[in-house]
Amino acid sequence: MSHDGHHSVVIPAPGPEFVPHTVAHHFDTPVQEFQAAKLGFWLFLATEILLFGGLFAAYFYYHDLYPETFKVGGQQLDWKLGAINTSVLLLSSWTMAMGVRSAQTSQKQKTMMFCALTVVGAAIFMVIKFFEYKAKTEHGLFVFPHMFDGYQVDTTTMTGSLPWFTDVHNVMVDSTGAPLPHGHLFFAIYVTMTAIHGLHVIIGAGLILWVMKGVAKGRFHAGYYLPVDLVGLYWHLVDLIWIFLFPLLYLVP
């Protein structure tokens, strides 16, 4: 993309362990490049908020329609695990913020360490999530192996059942022992929200690993730390969503 008249701007490396950064050809200044990318990323984060927003709207809608179902459903989740996971994510958000800070101040080793700690946090989060899902399967509240079995209708009695929702301990009942309306709905929403969130955790961890590759090569320093910053923002967003998911799902108000 080199041609007459245009010389790309180069940001020098602050030290021998770093490499310089060349500003993309269509930007006149590094500031322009930085701000453009950052604005673009904030816009992307806004779309993520709205994407999750649809799920939250559905949550509130049905929480309003079937309050008892949601209350009892929430009691089936282990709030202690939820609280631990919340703390893990908050800690990892902190390590990510520190990672970005280290990149801003050209501290290569510390950037590496903090990014690695963040990935460890992501891993702990997903492992705990796995055990929670496993418990849901065992209790018949969301039987993952049967999730694609469809809605089974007994054609003689004309009653339907969901293979993924068997409620083996008969917990989705009201105080008189009568089944609550649409007990499955809480768990459907729980799994959908946490699974999409979990997917973001995995993607975020992948992005951090990718950034660590660049850190190792010395590409990010005080002059150019944009990718670290953006991935950091993404990771904080994942944390942000969980901050709302935790009280809504584990401590249903």
Add this chain to the structure above:
Amino acid sequence: MNLPTSFPPRIEETPVLAQLIQDPAKAVNAIARAKPPELDEYGQLPKLASTFDHVDGLFYFTYAVCIFFFVLILGVLLFSVVKYRRKTFDQPAASNSTHNTPLEVVWTVIPLIIVMIMFAWGFKGCLDMTTVPQAASQNTYKATAAQWNWTFTYPNHPEKSRGEVWLEVNKPVQFLLESEDVLHAFYIPSMRVKRDVIPGRFQTVWFTPTQLGDYHLFCAEYCGDSHSLMYAQVHVVTAEEFAKAPWYTFDDSTPAKAAASGESIYKGQCSACHSVNGVAGAAPSWAGDKGLFKKDGDKVVGRERQVVENGATKTVVADEAYIRESIRMPLAKLVADYATKANMNAFGPDKLSDRELNAVIEYMKTLAK
């Protein structure tokens, strides 16, 4: 992966553009019998047959406003194009004005006032249409929508009617709308009423029919294959005629009368899917080589047909017992050609009494050849 297609979908599986034949059910559909309603004096709307005259009033008011603005815009446009046409390539504009604040205020404020009038008028009318008066709620019908037919339950009569409904003139009526499967919409153009029918809850609609006559009732919310065949007729009759319960025509005192009654049930409930001319449609035809009954001398006997029961193919005779089971529990034995398209709702005794079922079978027998 098991997609949730086993219940209620009754959508025939037809490869795109593969089957260029017409739907056989059309020929017998009630639509063919429909008599067009009159139009009003401007020829734009069907003649109003209810008390909701504010719909017409606002419609024509808005229409007039639209025509005024359209003519205004068109006039200025055409005048400018003729008068200020560029004749030489370097001709400058006759004026370089970039704004005119009074003019801009005028064309912001005047439309604003006009649309606020429209809003208030429309909302007042809408309140009228959604607030059910006492008199109407005491005359509550139930309209049950299913793919693809309408069934009506009357306030003071045990019999239902299908594909047709009778109303008393000048008596406010409320319809309680329920759906058995997907979204439908209850739409009577001449009465100016429309309401979606939503599965899982009741919707209501009310009006006062003021003109005697027959009116269209359409399904206005897309509901699948035979959406356009989901038609019913509204008969507005005098109080004397209404007292005779004209929808109650069921008579099985003789086999011939039973067959006639069966035929009318067929037209209301079955004709959207089952043909009686031997052409296969969304469901097996009742007549023809793969039909139900055949003539054996002067006796009418059931034909043999291939069915799938619990996944196994077997041959059965289409006799009364088989037909009764197929209506009460349609998914028990599936006709082999349609085994993958399991698509019929069960007709329990609440929908089709034993006597009615026998009448339908009586009608089926008249199709034997």
Add this chain to the structure above:
Amino acid sequence: MSAHAHNDDHGHGELQMGHHHVSSSAMFFNVLVALLILTVVTVGASRIDFGPANMLIAMLIASVKASLVILFFMHVKWDTAINKIVFLSSFLFLSLLFVFTLADQATRRIDHPMHVTKAKVSKEWAYPKPASSEKH
């Protein structure tokens, strides 16, 4: 982790990438502590029944936590005006979805008390039974 505080350099870094703000480690740590404390508060508040205000209180605490993350961890406090507007507007437009959808649902029941039954119309639609007899 406060051991890292010794090499803090407060204030602004190099201006190669435009004005950017390097926050102090101590500040990040304080925010983290606040977030963890608020998590405990969330759990504690859920143990007390405030009646209809339960949801409001839970969401309020979550919003405070979210604001901390947004302002400090995500540096929004020091970001450009346009970036602030962009991110805030996503919440604003989301609230439109919430307000109109939930308002419709809530006022529908005033319209037609019948909707309170909010359940099966025709008997063919049983609730999916918690089929405890039917073990998978």
Add this chain to the structure above:
Amino acid sequence: MTTHAPVLDAHKSHSEKPKHYLNCSSGFWSWASTLDHKRIGLMYLIGTGLAFLAGGLFALLVRLHLWQPDGMLFSNDQYNQIFTLHGAFMVFLFVIPAIPGSLGNIVLPLMLGAKDVALPRLNLLSFYLWLSGAVLAALAIVMGGFDTGWTFYAPYSLYTNKAVVTIGLAIFMLGFSSIFTGLNFIVTTHKLRAPGLTWFRMPLFVWALYATSLLQVLATPVLGITILLVAFERLYNIGIFDPRLGGDPVLFEHFFWFYSHPAVYIMVLPAFGIISELVTVHSRKPLFGYKLIAFSSLAIAIISFLVWGHHMFTSGQSTYAMFAFSFLTFFVAIPTAIKEFSWVATIWKGSIALNSPMLYTLAFLIIFAIGGLTGVILGSLNVDLHLHDTYFVVAHFHYVMMGSIALAFFAGLHHWWPKMFGVMYNETLAKIACLVIFVGFNATFIPQFIMGSQGMPRRYATYVPEFQPYHSASTIGAMILGSGVALMVFYLVASLLTGKKAMQNQWGGVTLDWMSPTPPPLENFAHTPKVTTEVYDYSTLDLKSTQTPIG
């Protein structure tokens, strides 16, 4: 104005032909991996153009089928698939991406004096997402088709045994393609404006694209999650929209229209932008009420988020919600009316060149007046209860979506065609085609207004016989319309092969897009231009450039 062209390869510099973005490199890979906004725009143009032709073909089949009450060609099931294909192709593959993707991509950076869009790689990704979505949509036809209507209303879309998950995935991709285009344009407009190009010196096409982009970014994600939930519902019966499982189909409608009403403005705002641009250039007169038009674009964008419930007046919303939505709906009429009046006032006392882009523009102004005004009829609550889901609505939104947006797209295409390719099409044929399209369009949809107000419901494969005269008239109109479009495609393609050279500044525009060489070189401007004059100041126009052929 300079005709500087970047010299890419020294050994080719002896070539006499000036290098521009079309001939600076060649070969499949140079296009498939290009980051140049103009090349990506051209690929969008070809892709969305083909989608338009496919969607148009489906429309002609629909119209042919409806020639007689029992239907002519298809079974009901096939008809339902064809009208769904028509709607889905036109909406998701053509109308939403066409103007931003093709003309927007090509013109926006030129108008800003930028070398490219801010995020060129994202731009290419956005095109490939569009392409994957298109391929997947085509695959869905083979995998069993889809017959839900483009609206995917639950619960029918949950129960039908067609390829709904596949088409849902396609729409998810198309949605993100649209988001990324919008995101890119916002960033470009904020960060890459040439020095001196203040917000109120930006051409109105840029303002319109900017407002569109806000909608794309803020509304489309909700469609994404809605479609995802429909897919989950079909795959593992979550019950959010399924009434059998306690879900509420009306919630689906809320989610869907939260996106799809703003989507109407995602479609129409760029069209407004094109018309604003063309009206001033071809009248050679500053745009009347520039600031009001610019702000009305933003006003429309914001109000459009508050009115989605007017698609649901019959679907069992509460009366309170209907009140709010109807009230707010009427407010959209005001900025829209302001635009229409301002365009007409710009033409008044202008120097009006009756060339083909201007003819398309005039056709737009007339058709959009009808489309907009009939929208007012539908905004009234009680009248809508009668007209909702009838052919009146069908005719209304075709007047807006086909009549206005497609015509504006054609107008813009004719306007920037010489800029994009350096050749001119046959003006006589172009004028004939414009007339044929205008006549055919009105012949198709005026009968639909009439039968709609008489109660003809939409999405009917068969109909009561009394509507046959209108349906037949509409079918004849559609054939005329189809032949007009065919003629247009013919002379546009022919111009690429045999067209005569365009002028440097074919129409006498004074915005930055006409200041770069024609066709533009790879990075648009040899030097970043500096803007010193107000927008649409025709006293600065160099009249000679409108008479000097390129090259």
